[in-house]
Amino acid sequence: MNNGAVLTGEHFLNGDVACAEGALAAGCNFFAGYPITPATEVAERMSRRLPKTGGIYIQMEDEIASMAAILGASWGGAKAMTSTSGPGFSLMMENIGLGMMTETPCVLVNIMRAGPSTGLPTLVGQADVMQARWGSHGDYGVIAISPASVQEMFDLTIEAFNLSEQYRQPVFILSDEVVGHMYEKLVIPPAERIHRIERRKPEKRPDEYVPFMGEEDLVPPMACAGEGYRVHVTGLTHDEMGYPHMFHTTQERLVRRLVDKIRLNADKIIRLESDFMEDAKVVVIAYGCVSRSAREAVERARSKGLKVGMLRLITVWPFPTKKLRELAGRVETFIIPEINYGQVAYEVERCAGDRAEIVQVGIMGGTVHSPEDIYDVIEEFAQ
Amino acid sequence: MSQGVTKLIHKYLRHDKKFPHVWCPGCGNGIVLGALIRAIDRIGLEKDEIVLASGIGCSGRMPVYVDFNTLHTTHGRALTFATGIKLAKPSLTVIAIMGDGDATAIGGNHFIHAARRNLNLTAIIINNQIYGMTGGQSSPTTPYGSYATTAPYGLIEHAFSIAELAVTAGAPFVARGTVYHVETLEDLVKKAILKRGFAVVEVISNCHVQYGRRNNMGDPVTMMKWMRDHAIRVEKASSMSIDDMEGKFTIGVLADVEKPIYTEEYQKIREGAIKGRPTGGPGHG
Numbered sequence: 203m204n205n206g207a208v209l210t211g212e213h214f215l216n217g218d219v220a221c222a223e224g225a226l227a228a229g230c231n232f233f234a235g236y237p238i239t240p241a242t243e244v245a246e247r248m249s250r251r252l253p254k255t256g257g258i259y260i261q262m263e264d265e266i267a268s269m270a271a272i273l274g275a276s277w278g279g280a281k282a283m284t285s286t287s288g289p290g291f292s293l294m295m296e297n298i299g300l301g302m303m304t305e306t307p308c309v310l311v312n313i314m315r316a317g318p319s320t321g322l323p324t325l326v327g328q329a330d331v332m333q334a335r336w337g338s339h340g341d342y343g344v345i346a347i348s349p350a351s352v353q354e355m356f357d358l359t360i361e362a363f364n365l366s367e368q369y370r371q372p373v374f375i376l377s378d379e380v381v382g383h384m385y386e387k388l389v390i391p392p393a394e395r396i397h398r399i400e401r402r403k404p405e406k407r408p409d410e411y412v413p414f415m416g417e418e419d420l421v422p423p424m425a426c427a428g429e430g431y432r433v434h435v436t437g438l439t440h441d442e443m444g445y446p447h448m449f450h451t452t453q454e455r456l457v458r459r460l461v462d463k464i465r466l467n468a469d470k471i472i473r474l475e476s477d478f479m480e481d482a483k484v485v486v487i488a489y490g491c492v493s494r495s496a497r498e499a500v501e502r503a504r505s506k507g508l509k510v511g512m513l514r515l516i517t518v519w520p521f522p523t524k525k526l527r528e529l530a531g532r533v534e535t536f537i538i539p540e541i542n543y544g545q546v547a548y549e550v551e552r553c554a555g556d557r558a559e560i561v562q563v564g565i566m567g568g569t570v571h572s573p574e575d576i577y578d579v580i581e582e583f584a585q
Numbered sequence: 586m587s588q589g590v591t592k593l594i595h596k597y598l599r600h601d602k603k604f605p606h607v608w609c610p611g612c613g614n615g616i617v618l619g620a621l622i623r624a625i626d627r628i629g630l631e632k633d634e635i636v637l638a639s640g641i642g643c644s645g646r647m648p649v650y651v652d653f654n655t656l657h658t659t660h661g662r663a664l665t666f667a668t669g670i671k672l673a674k675p676s677l678t679v680i681a682i683m684g685d686g687d688a689t690a691i692g693g694n695h696f697i698h699a700a701r702r703n704l705n706l707t708a709i710i711i712n713n714q715i716y717g718m719t720g721g722q723s724s725p726t727t728p729y730g731s732y733a734t735t736a737p738y739g740l741i742e743h744a745f746s747i748a749e750l751a752v753t754a755g756a757p758f759v760a761r762g763t764v765y766h767v768e769t770l771e772d773l774v775k776k777a778i779l780k781r782g783f784a785v786v787e788v789i790s791n792c793h794v795q796y797g798r799r800n801n802m803g804d805p806v807t808m809m810k811w812m813r814d815h816a817i818r819v820e821k822a823s824s825m826s827i828d829d830m831e832g833k834f835t836i837g838v839l840a841d842v843e844k845p846i847y848t849e850e851y852q853k854i855r856e857g858a859i860k861g862r863p864t865g866g867p868g869h870g
Contacts, residue, residue, distance in 0.1 A: 232673055253858040258672045258851065263698040267665040270658065274638070274669025277656065278677070282669070300659050427636050427654035427670055428677050434599075434649050436657035445603055445649060446657075 207255040208393040217355040217382040218243035218285075221311055221375065222251065224359030225283050227396050230309070231257035232280035234271035236264055236290060239323045240379040241313040244285035265290035269297035272308045277435060279426040281363060285311035287379075288330055289320065291337070298372055299338035300437045302460060305414070305422065307366040307401055309359065311375040313382040314490075316541070316567025326379040327567040328490055329542035334374050335519050341457050343464025345471055346374040346519040348489040352386035358516070364399040365471060369463055370421050376518055378541070380491035380570055404431065414456075415442040420463035464520055473516035474525065478504055482511030484535045484584040487550060489515040491570050492539050499576035508584040518546065526553035535583045539563035539571045559583070596652075597622045597632070603649050611805035613764035613790030617711055618647055620767060621680070624775035636679045638667045640692060643717045643792075644684040661692025664699040664708060671704050675848045678707075678778065685712040686724040689745050693725070700754035700783055704847045707777045708785045710747055713792035721795035732799040751785040752840045758784035759840040764791060765812040766836060776838065782846055789816070789834070 207226040215223070222244050225233070233252060235245040245261070252259040258275070262268040265286055272282035286294060291312045301308060312334070316327030334346045345365050349358045359375060366373040402423040404411045413433045414422050425431035438446040439453045464471065478500065479485065488496035493514045500512040511533070515522070526549075530536075536558055538547040547562040554560060563579055565571060594600050608614050625635065635653040639645040641660035648655035654677070658666045663681040671679040688696050688710045699706065715733060716722040723733035725745045732739060748761040758780040762770035770788060777784035791797065791808035802808045819837035822830060 232669070234669065250858075253851070253855045256855065260668070260672060262665065262668075263694055266662065267668075267695055267698070270662045270665035271669035271672075273658075274656070274666035274671075275673040276669075277654075277666075278670040278673025280669075280673035282673070296659055297662065426674075427656075428633060428674050430633050432632060432652055432654050434655045434657070436649065437659060438657065443602070 205255045208396060209390050210392045211390060213388045213390065214385055215352060215388050216243065216385050217349070217352045217377060218313060219247045220352045220355040220388050221285070221359045221377070221382075222247035223388070223390065224356035225309065225363065226251055226255060227356070227390065227393070228281065228360040228363035229398055230281045230283050230363065231255070232272065232275040232282040233257070233284065234260045234262050234268040234275070234282070235284050236262055236268050236286070238265075238287045238290045240315055240382050241285045241287045241290075241311065243382070244311055244313070265293035266296060269294040269301070269310070273297060273301050273304070273306045276306045276308045277427050279428070281307070281367070283309040283311065285313065287313050287315045288317045288327070291330055291333065295338040299340060299342070301372040302338065302342035303340075303437050304435045305370040305424070305460075306372065307370050307424070308372050309362045309366055309375065310372055311359070311377065314376065314378040322568045324379070325568040326491060326541055326570060328378055328492065328540050329545065329567065330376065331518055331540075331542065331545040332548075334376055341461055343371070343461045344374070344519040345369065345371070345464060345517065346376045348376045348515060348518045349381055350490055350493045350514065351381065352384065352388050355381060356388055356390065360396060360398070364397070367399045367401045368421070369467065370401060370424055374519075376490070378490045408432070412442045413444045414440060416459050416463065419467060420459050468520040469524070471517060471520055472522050474522055475514040475516060477512045479511040479513070481509050482533060483509045484537060484580060485511040485513055485529060485533045486537045486539070486576065486580065487513045487515065487546065488539055489518055489546065492541060495571045495573045496539055496576050498573035499580055502573065502577055503580045503584060508580060510580050510584050515546065521549050521553070523553050526550060530554035530557040533558050535559045535561060537561045537563060537576070537579050537583065539576050539579075541565045541567055541570065593622055593626060597625070598650055599652050606650055607646050608643060609794045611791070611793060612643070613713060613788070613792070614643055614647065614711060616764040616767060617709065617770070617788050617790065618650065620771040620774050621709065622651070623771050624778060627775055628778060630678055634676070634678050636667070636670055636677050637682060638663045638670070638679065639682045640684070640687040642684040642687050644682050644687060644711045647682050661687050661690070661695060663687070664692065664695045664706070667706050668699065668702070668704055671706055672848065675705070680707040680709065680778065683708065683710050684717075685710065685714060685726040685747065686716045689725045689747055689750070697750070697754040700751050700756035700785070702847055703755070703757060703783045703844050705781055706783055707780075708783070709774065709777070710785065710787050711790045712747055712787055713790040713796060714744075715792050715796035717792045717795045721799060727796070731796070733796075746834075747787040748785065748839050751787070755844075756785045756840065757782040757842045757844045758838070760785070760838045761787045761789065761834070761836050763789040763812040763816050763836060765809045766816065769836065773838070780841070782844055
């Protein structure tokens with residue numbers, strides 16, 4: 203790629219801009235969005251950069267339209283993205299469902315602020331975790347990635363594109379206002395060192411192609427508009443040919459595959475960062491901006507001889523159920539600091555059952571836990 | 586059935602896959618589909634080049650029957666998907682088919698913004714003045730005083746005139762036809778597809794089942810006669826008084842002007858951005 207999309211070198215940027223650069227490096231050539239704090243910088247960066255790299259930027263009339271436009275663009279063969287925050291994320295839920303049902307690759311960036319409703323537009327939150335998992339009606343599998351640094355905003359946006367192309371569905375970047383707005387060093391590698399995955403194309407002739415028949419990994423190859431396959435794409439329950447079929451048996455096959463293509467590939471998708479776990483009696487689980495305070499607190503506790511481990515969720519969804527169940531057998535306490543009233547904590551509780559104590563350290567939004575906030579809780583439970 | 590019709594059916598419809606269709610006997614949607622296919626055939630477009638996108642409702646089911654690239658999307662959103670696909674692949678001919686509730690209630694905002702934005706898209710809106718698929722609820726084009734399942738005492742809201750709304754919102758080509766004036770309709774659809782810019786065709790259609798039955802027009806023939814007696818050609822209307830036009834509506838081309846097209850404007854931005862400002866470091870990018 204020599205179209206100027208990859209700005210190889212060292213930079214000092216904020217997370218939103220790094221996310222936009224990650225998208226461009228991943229081959230994103232279409233962005234539709236609507237202004238919203240604290241995600242606007244992603245759109246602004248894309249509006250400047252996309253025309254130069256041969257791509258398209260469009261500002262739509264709202265977030266419903268933005269989400270719809272990126273799905274349309276994806277069926278036109280583009281690698282497409284939008285970015286938003288809580289209120290826009292709520293509006294996008296309708297067409298997120300269509301994206302899941304029609305298996306349309308794209309990336310949706312949510313720079314989380316504090317809600318509900320308008321909440322604290324300029325200040326941090328992490329309360330959209332469950333909305334990312336269950337927000338649109340019906341059953342489907344979800345991939346959501348939570349970067350914790352400017353570098354990760356770049357790296358993991360590429361990862362998000364790769365996963366969306368591989369599994370053929372919308373993938374979420376679930377970032378937060380702190381990571382989105384903080385400035386850090388960003389190293390962008392040479393273009394040839396960026397690993398890109400592209401959607402699988404059908405190898406069969408149009409008259410033999412079955413557009414919604416999953417392959418071994420349950421993902422169907424994708425023929426886009428104008429490629430000679432003339433596929434029908436619908437949000438209705440559809441058979442493998444893509445045609446509406448209003449029967450519970452067809453629904454059963456389709457929805458099971460939509461959920462299973464993530465559920466059965468979860469081990470390949472999940473990314474965790476795990477430290478000091480070998481003898482840990484207490485484990486702190488964190489993600490996004492809070493994981494930075496959590497790491498500081500855990501390292502301080504370790505330096506004082508407390509047996510505490512740190513588990514950072516890089517992918518928040520699919521949830522690392524297997525890993526948590528295994529840990530729950532030998533860890534006495536899980537401490538979960540997050541900027542909400544217990545969302546990941548709720549999942550940890552589901553996995554651990556009554557085999558470990560769950561300590562939720564919630565902040566309702568607007569600020570991040572200090573390392574001391576977390577250290578004090580560790581000290582209380584790890585003595 | 587004439588050989589010509591059979592040939593068109595075989596060429597453009599998924600005739601061996603998705604029929605019979607879901608529409609009621611006598612529904613105007615089939616007439617619109619026929620006009621659309623004949624217009625496409627007359628223009629000579631390749632099936633691979635065409636995208637037909639729809640929203641939700643009876644009109645939303647049209648794409649599945651035709652052998653194009655077809656998208657059946659969410660309620661009111663057809664134009665937003667059409668926008669994405671057209672921008673991603675401008676060589677495609679993208680047509681959105683919508684209903685009156687679809688395009689002007691839940692999708693009203695998208696509709697006016699698409700008109701303002703001016704991509705090279707065609708929007709066909711079948712206006713049967715009712716929500717048909719859900720069983721006869723009032724829509725933004727249900728006439729004042731009419732009855733609907735959700736207006737059992739008569740509707741107290743006032744109707745949109747879709748074509749006039751499109752003109753006001755800035756669409757460079759706007760036409761209105763009916764399913765009674767079939768040849769005119771085919772001609773208007775053809776003009777709309779060939780128009781360079783956002784082109785709207787409002788089609789007055791009949792839902793005798795959900796609208797007509799509750800409003801003393803319970804069969805398609807009665808409704809078509811109503812269209813025949815109330816449609817006035819634009820050319821003739823211009824010489825008629827306001828009083829003479831009372832209760833009537835115009836058919837024909839309401840607007841046909843030239844405006845810069847989004848994709849062409851964007852191409853200029855691209856060329857300028859590449860030439861004028863070479864890719865520098867972040868912050869100056």
